[in-house]
Amino acid sequence: xxxxxxxxxxxxxxxxxxxxxxxxxxxxxxxxxxxxxxxxxxxxxxxxxxxxxxxxxxxxxxxxxxxxxxxxxxxxxxxxxxxxxxxxxxxxxxxxxxxxxxxxxxxxxxxxxxxxxxxxxxxxxxxxxxxxxxxxxxxxxxxxxxxxxxxxxxxxxxxxxx
Numbered sequence: 001x002x003x004x005x006x007x008x009x010x011x012x013x014x015x016x017x018x019x020x021x022x023x024x025x026x027x028x029x030x031x032x033x034x035x036x037x038x039x040x041x042x043x044x045x046x047x048x049x050x051x052x053x054x055x056x057x058x059x060x061x062x063x064x065x066x067x068x069x070x071x072x073x074x075x076x077x078x079x080x081x082x083x084x085x086x087x088x089x090x091x092x093x094x095x096x097x098x099x100x101x102x103x104x105x106x107x108x109x110x111x112x113x114x115x116x117x118x119x120x121x122x123x124x125x126x127x128x129x130x131x132x133x134x135x136x137x138x139x140x141x142x143x144x145x146x147x148x149x150x151x152x153x154x155x156x157x158x159x160x161x162x
Contacts (some may be wrong), residue, residue: 001033001075001118001153003049009034015046016161024071024157027129031155036073038123051075053116055109058087061098062105062125067159069104069127074154075118083110086120086150093144097124100138102131118153129156 004012006029016023021039033051042052064071078086090108097103106124126132135141 001051001073002035002037002046003032004034006034008048012046012048015044015048019044022159023161024073025160027070027156027158032153033073033075033155036157051117053111053113053118055121056112057107058110058120059091059094059106059108061107062103064105064107064123064125066104066125069125070129070132071157071159072122072124072126072132072154073157074122074124074152076120076122077117077151078119080114080119082150083119086148089144089148089150090120090122093141093148094122096138096141096144097135100131100135100141102127102135126156132156 002012009025012035016035019037021037024036024038026034026036076086076090094106094108098106104125104127106122109121109123111119111121126135136145
């Protein structure tokens with residue numbers, strides 16, 4: 001996850017050029033992380049603040065990879081001792097969304113490094129920003145989300161490079 005000011009997009013993309021990892025750009029300029037890279041390769045050292053970690057997949061359903069739609073990337077700040085509470089709350093929120101129109105799939109990652117700022121990162125694909133917006137406005141999701149007491153940084157992204 002990279003902290004890039006909106007007026008620095010071009011500089012970031014120039015520095016990123018040639019890196020073999022899937023790169024996502026936030027739809028909104030006010031996202032905490034304008035760019036997120038997902039992949040097996042270590043990104044290059046760039047002159048932008050970043051939050052790097054290695055992750056393992058702990059939940060996978062549907063189709064997260066693929067063309068089209070929009071991608072929700074939501075990193076969570078969770079203390080290691082709170083894993084069970086987080087996973088229970090996350091699963092309730094996921095269940096409230098999984099049967100909604102436009103939901104395509106989700107993949108939850110857990111950091112394998114003890115010092116990672118973001119212990120969990122959820123990546124979910126939706127058919128469109130509108131379908132996502134309608135799903136999170138439903139009472140069932142809002143109730144489940146209110147039970148999650150963990151800081152998060154959700155944003156919608158588009159894949160801009162593979």
